[in-house]
Amino acid sequence: xxxxPVYMDNNSTTRTDPxxxxxxxxxxxxxxxxxxxxxxxxxxxSEEGVDxxxxxVGSLINxxxxxxxxxxxxxxxxxxxxxxxxxxxxxxxNHIISAVTEHKAxxxxxxxxxxxxxxxxxxxxxxxxxxxxxxxxDAITDKTILVSIMAANxxxxxxxxxxxxxxxxxxxxxxxxxxxxxxxGKIPMDVEEMGIDLLSMTAHKMYGPKGIGALYVRRKDPRxxxxxxxxxxxxxxxxxxxxxxVTGIVGMGMAAEIxxxxxxxxxxxxxxxxxxxxxxITDKLEDAYLNGHPVHRLPGNLNISFAFVEGEGLMxxxxxxxxxxxxxxxxxxxxxxxxxxxxxxxxELAHSSIRFGLGRFNTEEEVDFVMNDVVRAVNHLRDMxxxxxxxRQGIDLKTVQxxxx
Amino acid sequence: MAYSNKVLDHFNNPRNVGSFDRDDPSVGTGIVGAPExxxxxxxxxxxxxxxxxxxxxxxxxxxxxxxxxxxSLATEWVKGKSIDEALGIRNxxxxxxxxxxxxxxxxxxxxxDAIKAxxxxxQDKQATVSxxxxx
Numbered sequence: 312x313x314x315x316p317v318y319m320d321n322n323s324t325t326r327t328d329p330x331x332x333x334x335x336x337x338x339x340x341x342x343x344x345x346x347x348x349x350x351x352x353x354x355x356x357s358e359e360g361v362d363x364x365x366x367x368v369g370s371l372i373n374x375x376x377x378x379x380x381x382x383x384x385x386x387x388x389x390x391x392x393x394x395x396x397x398x399x400x401x402x403x404x405n406h407i408i409s410a411v412t413e414h415k416a417x418x419x420x421x422x423x424x425x426x427x428x429x430x431x432x433x434x435x436x437x438x439x440x441x442x443x444x445x446x447x448x449d450a451i452t453d454k455t456i457l458v459s460i461m462a463a464n465x466x467x468x469x470x471x472x473x474x475x476x477x478x479x480x481x482x483x484x485x486x487x488x489x490x491x492x493x494x495x496g497k498i499p500m501d502v503e504e505m506g507i508d509l510l511s512m513t514a515h516k517m518y519g520p521k522g523i524g525a526l527y528v529r530r531k532d533p534r535x536x537x538x539x540x541x542x543x544x545x546x547x548x549x550x551x552x553x554x555x556x557v558t559g560i561v562g563m564g565m566a567a568e569i570x571x572x573x574x575x576x577x578x579x580x581x582x583x584x585x586x587x588x589x590x591x592i593t594d595k596l597e598d599a600y601l602n603g604h605p606v607h608r609l610p611g612n613l614n615i616s617f618a619f620v621e622g623e624g625l626m627x628x629x630x631x632x633x634x635x636x637x638x639x640x641x642x643x644x645x646x647x648x649x650x651x652x653x654x655x656x657x658x659e660l661a662h663s664s665i666r667f668g669l670g671r672f673n674t675e676e677e678v679d680f681v682m683n684d685v686v687r688a689v690n691h692l693r694d695m696x697x698x699x700x701x702x703r704q705g706i707d708l709k710t711v712q713x714x715x716x
Numbered sequence: 717m718a719y720s721n722k723v724l725d726h727f728n729n730p731r732n733v734g735s736f737d738r739d740d741p742s743v744g745t746g747i748v749g750a751p752e753x754x755x756x757x758x759x760x761x762x763x764x765x766x767x768x769x770x771x772x773x774x775x776x777x778x779x780x781x782x783x784x785x786x787x788s789l790a791t792e793w794v795k796g797k798s799i800d801e802a803l804g805i806r807n808x809x810x811x812x813x814x815x816x817x818x819x820x821x822x823x824x825x826x827x828x829d830a831i832k833a834x835x836x837x838x839q840d841k842q843a844t845v846s847x848x849x850x851x
Contacts, residue, residue, distance in 0.1 A: 619778065620778070621754055621755070621778055621779050621780055621783075623754075623780035623781065624727075624778075624779055624780045624781055624783070624784060627719070627724075627727055627780070627781040628727075638754060638780070647754065657752070658751070658752030658753070658754075659751035659752050662751070662752075662754040694733070695730060695733045695775075695776050695777060695784065696776060696777070696778045697747065697756050697757070697758035697776040697777065697778055698751060698756055698778045699778075700735065700758075700776055708751060713749070713750030713751065713752075713756070714747070714748050714749070714750070714833075
């Protein structure tokens with residue numbers, strides 16, 4: 312058997328791989344030195360650990376280790392990349408291009424810059440959540456200094472055409488940043504082939520610890536410069552001061568190493584599990600719609616709207632499964648997911664969505680358990696749904712005059 | 717956010733789920749909320765014409781656990797009450813009984829509105845009937 316509730320929220324965070332924890336342990340105990348201590352063995356051995364991790368992280372995205380700047384996570388990396396470029400290149404221009412489905416760490420950063428005088432274009436997406444390379448090309452002006460488009464979306468798993476967008480940015484001489492939090496370690500990422508100048512990532516989405524992430528900053532063709540946000544001892548090529556989180560960095564390195572070696576077999580396995588879950592659910596339930604792209608999507612991500620059932624109610628109905636919903640009720644605001652709304656989904660189906668995030672530690676038995684539990688709960692809730700009753704009576708819900716509150 | 721035991725109880729064992737015939741003259745139907753807001757409640761009351769008491773109630777709800785629990789509780793509370801007594805049920809009493817957190821207060825408001833809407837529907841029906849009889 313397996314432990315309940317079944318954890319299927321791996322787009323939120325992942326369990327630290329035991330091999331990662333094992334690699335980290337000595338750096339809490341014997342090897343506790345400050346990696347910036349240049350004059351004794353404690354410092355040297357910590358620095359060795361950091362150097363190895365930098366190589367491991369760099370290898371995963373085909374960059375040099377010198378181009379990896381360690382941060383506290385992807386939110387900080389996104390802030391540093393976008394604000395750092397806006398400040399450093401303000402004489403060149405003040406226009407930034409991004410997309411409406413980006414993570415809040417990108418959107419809110421861009422909006423702060425807007426208040427400070429930048430112009431930001433948030434590109435709309437198609438019904439699958441895709442921004443096309445042509446949209447990016449059309450939005451670039453002579454004032455554009457940065458394009459920031461996520462590699463894959465955290466809610467719906469849609470993967471953007473990085474290589475094509477990168478080529479356009481290169482041709483127009485605009486820097487290309489990507490929030491690759493969801494793709495690094497999951498699908499191949501290659502900063503050279505994809506023409507990426509800045510790339511944000513975090514360890515805890517790839518079976519590493521929380522509180523550690525990195526920003527890839529290109530060193531040549533072109534050499535990207537950033538204004539630092541944190542001043543101090545000049546660590547990380549002066550872009551991010553502060554004593555290095557050596558244990559976290561070592562863990563992130565090991566996590567990257569494992570992903571690099573196992574990504575191929577792991578993504579194949581996850582894709583099979585995801586397809587099994589998807590088919591199992593849609594074979595037994597009508598009006599269960601896939602959100603996001605059917606093909607260009609993360610192997611472990613499945614996002615489904617169950618019509619006539621509200622997402623939070625459904626999550627309560629499947630209490631033995633840990634997932635996420637795009638329903639308003641799960642967030643502090645009362646608005647449903649802006650990502651799902653951007654697909655043109657309509658608030659009603661956005662309220663009805665569940666995100667299943669499969670990961671390294673999920674098994675086929677767990678998938679079958681989740682599948683059956685979801686089908687049972689949706690049927691139970693539809694039996695008490697006035698919308699389902701109306702639907703069964705042949706009433707078109709779109710024609711009903713609702714007494715909104 | 718953890719749910720109270722009472723919310724969980726109503727969610728797992730909802731009371732009075734179902735529907736009456738809307739056209740029955742002794743039935744009042746209230747439908748409140750909207751799908752795009754994430755909550756729709758349908759609450760129905762059946763009034764005994766001789767005693768004037770609500771002898772049965774049913775609900776169906778699209779919404780979160782707190783919305784389902786609020787409407788389930790509302791059907792329990794209106795049963796056996798007169799129309800005036802049912803009109804006296806306040807959302808704050810539902811909040812208290814279910815220990816709803818502040819972000820879920822709107823679920824209780826919706827349940828109170830559903831009771832009122834069902835009663836109004838019944839009264840409108842009866843007014844139409846008596847007009848027809850008088851004319």
